[in-house]
Amino acid sequence: MQKGASAEKEARQHLKAAPQQHKLAPSKLTEEHQSITTTQQKERNESMQRLVWEQAWDKTISPGDRKKVEVAFEQANEQATPMKYIPFWQARNYRGELLITVIVQNFSEETMHFTDMPLRYSEDGELIASHTFSFPNLKLDAKSSMPWTFIFPIETIKQEPRLEEGFLEDIHP
Template identity: 40%
Template sequence: MEQTLYWHPAWEKTISIEDRKHVEKLFTCTPRKPYTVFRVAINHKGELLVSALIQNETQTPWIRQMLAFVQDNKPIAKGHFHVHVLPKTSMAWTFIFPDPTGMTKSDSGHLQEMTVDTLDLL
């Protein structure tokens, strides 16, 4: 079974042509990894928005994950997310973290899966 790029209906309606092309290029041209961050921003509520291409290369659905957004090896924000990604499917998604701490102005950083044990350390 080959990896498929899926557009959630909310993304399908709102994504710009430029952003869509960017995500499609990430899907076809970058090495496969679980999360490829392509945009980081702070909204008007002070929440951290991390847009990423999720790549589920397994044979089982990806439903929920505990994630941390990490910059310079420091966790900036953490959260528990429920996103349904079918097996062998890639999908763009924006993760919203309510309380970022120590955020730099840089948009660099990555998403890291956490276990219950490691989340407690953050």
């Protein structure tokens, strides 16, 4: 298994077991979005963004979590920008690392590569952690979205997170 896929699998396992796991508030997952059928989703995705699953995610995600990602994707797909990170889960693992799961959306016409990506995680406008990520074998095709967990090493955490209402963003030099 590739290093990135191994780290991703570990992150998903910790997210399931993490006692400090926090998910988006149920109020953000409206009944309208929860009732979208697979057929309706496919029709909408043909004209908009399409959700793709990295191989390890596709094999290991539970049906319930898959549906939650699909619902969050549908909601986020309504407001297109060139690229954005839609918050999904925030947690700490047993090593104290910060796990930030997002739906990465690439609205551009070009494939996105996950190399030398300086990112920061903030809550209420306060910097919580920043780190440069590289996953050389990972890419996201144009006009596609996929879930991914970014693991911030403990030494990159600037202050204790609340694990609520956080967001991930690019650090522009």
